[in-house]
Amino acid sequence: MSxxxxxxxxxxxxxxxxxxxxxxxxxxxxxxxxxxxxxxxIDQCLVAFAPAQWDRIVARVGExxxxxxxxxxxxxSFIAPAQECAVxxxxxxxxxxxxxxxxxLGEEITWAGTVSRIEIWAPKRWAEVQKRARAKEVQTDLAKxxxxxx
Numbered sequence: 001m002s003x004x005x006x007x008x009x010x011x012x013x014x015x016x017x018x019x020x021x022x023x024x025x026x027x028x029x030x031x032x033x034x035x036x037x038x039x040x041x042i043d044q045c046l047v048a049f050a051p052a053q054w055d056r057i058v059a060r061v062g063e064x065x066x067x068x069x070x071x072x073x074x075x076x077s078f079i080a081p082a083q084e085c086a087v088x089x090x091x092x093x094x095x096x097x098x099x100x101x102x103x104x105l106g107e108e109i110t111w112a113g114t115v116s117r118i119e120i121w122a123p124k125r126w127a128e129v130q131k132r133a134r135a136k137e138v139q140t141d142l143a144k145x146x147x148x149x150x
Contacts, residue, residue, distance in 0.1 A: 011106070015095050
């Protein structure tokens with residue numbers, strides 16, 4: 001099962017937000033009740049992983065030499081900020097303030113399923129990314145990329 005779909009939800013004053021029910025179903029199917037949320041390396045969003053996927057990432061990154069400067073920067077900017085976010089009985093997760101502030105999350109959140117992970121966006125930034133992705137010149141490049149994958 002893969003994470004797909006785009007969902008809009010509110011965030012309360014404490015930083016709690018409902019995890020989309022489709023995403024909860026996928027986690028339950030994997031025997032998980034939490035996500036690992038961290039900063040995205042390229043875009044102004046957060047990225048969330050199911051525990052099994054996160055464990056694979058950490059294991060691979062952990063194999064890099066501590067004397068590799070690029071690997072150290074990767075660990076410091078991607079692994080270190082990660083937070084374990086449990087799904088509560090009401091299907092909500094708490095996104096820590098440090099992560100919310102980093103991407104400018106306010107009272108609304110956009111969840112975007114991106115196959116093996118979930119992206120978490122401020123709605124305005126998500127709209128900007130979608131506008132850019134739908135630009136005519138970009139669509140041609142995306143179609144070429146899709147053709148190489150399929």
